[in-house]
Amino acid sequence: MSADTSGSGYVEAEYSRDSKYISDRITSDGSSRWPVEPGRYRLVIARACPWANRSVIVRRLLGLEDAISMGMCGPTHDERSWTFDLDPDGRDPVLGYERLQEAFLARDPEYSRGITVPAMVDVPSGAVVTNNFPQITLDLSTQWTAHHREGAPDLYPEHLRDEMDEVMERVYQEVNNGVYRCGFSGSQRAYDKAYDRLFTTLDWLSERLESQRFLMGGQITEADVRLFTTLARFDTVYHGHFKCNRQKLSEMPVLWAYARDLFQTPGFGDTIDFPQIKEHYYVVHADINPTQIIPKGPDTSGWLLPHDREQLGERPFGDGTPPGPPPPAEQVPADHGPGGIPHR
Incomplete structure (x- = not known):
């Protein structure tokens, strides 16, 4: 928590993530x-x-x-x-x-x-x-x-790393962790600040993605992976559970099309288990949701709608190829996909 120096004695109670990980490689x-x-x-x-x-x-x-x-x-x-x-x-x-x-x-x-x-x-x-x-x-x-498999994409291209690192740091601070900063704010002031930071960055990302298919240009990189996992959970949990409710993802045209593009790409949407996502957030975060009631919605079938992002570039894996289907033991149950519809 950080103290307010305005003279009011108000404590801002801003959420801070513990990032003391075991750092071996x-x-x-x-x-x-x-x-x-x-x-x-x-x-x-x-x-x-x-x-x-x-x-x-x-x-x-x-x-x-x-x-x-x-x-x-x-x-x-x-x-x-x-x-x-x-x-x-x-x-x-x-x-x-x-x-x-x-x-x-x-x-x-x-x-x-x-x-x-x-x-x-x-x-x-x-x-x-x-x-x-x-x-x-x-x-x-x-x-x-x-x-790596034959045809594996280069997700961290050396010539893009400096810019990628900057983009990924902003995505992490303001979006990946930003939704948590909203959800776990301990005061109105901390929440308002976190909310504004989150949506300012989502607007910046929308502008960046309006004229290019992926965050770093015409092909998928690690930066897209990092943004996608938050977007995939946005309407299902962050919009309501974490009070990130200026708009739903499905009401942000560029980001929604971008997210659907990734979701429909092998290796992305077929890793998403919507029921498990909802159960985790609404049950584990009992301080936010003390009843631990899991909502029935939202309707997730929209993830399979056409995205029309191909016009911005047709080589999402660069010189590589899409991965094959996941091993049977690692497949998300068919009825846990978008709207209970099996993944394509």
């Missing part, structure tokens, strides 16, 4: 204790979480499913940890854990910070390597290149 050049090694690591995610959703998309676009296995937690958690309650016996079949917390304690028995997804876990030791979600996806692009 898995590298290909021997610069860390964790070498790139297919089959050694397990990516633990929850479909409900936007930060984890990034890593699911990037892993899929790059074709790393055979090199890095994936464990899935359920959409809700208690004060201790995410749990593997989606697995038949409530245990991750590879790690043998009931709770993700066990992997963090295997790394540090005194670990006392947040148990977060995504987390990369070293299978032989059962210990978390890192939960630093922004770095995880960049390393999938830059350190695992020897194991």
Whole structure:
């Protein structure tokens, strides 16, 4: 919280995210204790979480499913940890854990910070390597290149990195984290400030995307992945639950068409599980929604409407190709897609 210096004694109560992650990296050049090694690591995610959703998309676009296995937690958690309650016996079949917390304690028995997804876990030791979600996806692009699928896109092009980093930082601060800043504001003043920052940036993004298909131009990059996971949750949870209600995404023409374009691209929309997203936010955030009632709406069938963004560019993967379908065990249930309609 920050103190008001205007003389009123008012405390602004601005939301601040804990970003003290385990910062180890898995590298290909021997610069860390964790070498790139297919089959050694397990990516633990929850479909409900936007930060984890990034890593699911990037892993899929790059074709790393055979090199890095994936464990899935359920959409809700208690004060201790995410749990593997989606697995038949409530245990991750590879790690043998009931709770993700066990992997963090295997790394540090005194670990006392947040148990977060995504987390990369070293299978032989059962210990978390890192939960630093922004770095995880960049390393999938830059350190695992020897194991990318044929036709994998370059999601972090070297010649665009300086500008990309600036765009992604603004997207993170004002949109990805901005919706949380609105939802968890502790005062009217903090909320009003967060709301204005969020929609100022959404307007800036609309202007940027009016004349180019993707954030960095004519092809998909990591920047689009990072923005997409927030947009995919906007009308379903952030508009109402987090009071981000100047407009729905579906009422912002450019961003809505851009989001549908990505949703209908293999590797994006087929990672989105709307029921799990709603269950997570409306049940876990009991301080915001004390009844824990999960709304029946909104209608999500609009995600499959034509977007007409092809006129701005016809090579979303650049010189690469779209990924194939996800492995059967990783497919979102057909009735969890847009409007209960199976993903195309």
